[in-house]
Amino acid sequence: MRYIEPHGHMVSRTTNDYQAMITAGCAAVCEPAFWAGFDRGSADGFRDYYRQLTEHEPARAAKFMLPHYCWLCLNPKEAEDLSLAKDVLAMIPEFIDRPNVLGIGEIGLNRNTRNEMKVLEQHIEIAVKYDQLILVHTPHLEDKLKGTKLIVDLLKSHSGVNPDRVIIDHVEEHTIQAVLDQGFWAGITLYPDSKSSPPRAVDMLEICGRERIWLNSACDWGISDPLAVPKTAIEMRHRGYSAEFVDQILFQNPVRFLSQCPKFSVPVT
């Protein structure tokens, strides 16, 4: 089996996890910029983080012959501080041409505030200006439904945004159809206690179809499983789906979306 992990925060994972992912058939990993678990004190903290994402982490993955890509942004959790956001966003163009950068992400909303909306809008402007793919984080728990609607409306209102080039992540049963109906891609995140489980993810594929959807583990420093994607293949096979079906969802779909970025090369498996 081969699969792509399109959303993994590898800076917070151990080297053993790289080893396990490779053993399970991982052919490429993509790492969105996110929150470190504490608010960074200054824009310089982000400069170091972007260097980690574009220099150190791809080198760590390369030891396992695993292609590593990343996305750049200021995570919505740190978007309340507008002056910090201004400084950090001004720094993104310096890194955008680096060879493993796929686009702008994971941007979006956290608690659905006006400041978060402003910073989201600024990120969208950068993505449009530099013709970048967009990866969107949708809020947690009770905030997801409202936040997803606000995000979809904002993206649709921007004439420069092509929904084919945007993936809206962490969808669940109450948000997936609205995302797909508007022409965006949808990401299903496999998490132990929130977001989706493997059986629910396969349910969503049965209800919403197999197009424009990818699965990811969003593994990070919290309780999460870097092998959640290949484990979901077991659920698919258990329900009687073919190996070709599994390959389409776990490998071909992410390849189709990510190939819209010329820097992404289809992994040789």
Add this chain to the structure above:
Amino acid sequence: MHPPQPDSPPANSANKALVDDSFVPVRAKLIEVAAFLDRVERHGVDGDFRCQALNKAAQVLLDGEPERARRILESLSDPTTEPDDVSTGKPAVGAWQKPATQ
């Protein structure tokens, strides 16, 4: 724009396995819900808005209508539509409570 494309697995023994394999783990989760509601009642914290939201969401299981997962998620969601003026700074807690000022 992109109509749903229902996708069903090939009809075979997998359909029965769906129940065979999942029934006991799902049964366990339902009992956890019941035990949680008993526990918070016993300890006098069942008035917490999250416990009440869970009770309300659980009613969806009894109405015999489809799309139970979607409707439970919606029942636990913030129903407002405007961005909030200021952040509370707190993380999401899983159920929505109407702010005291509204």
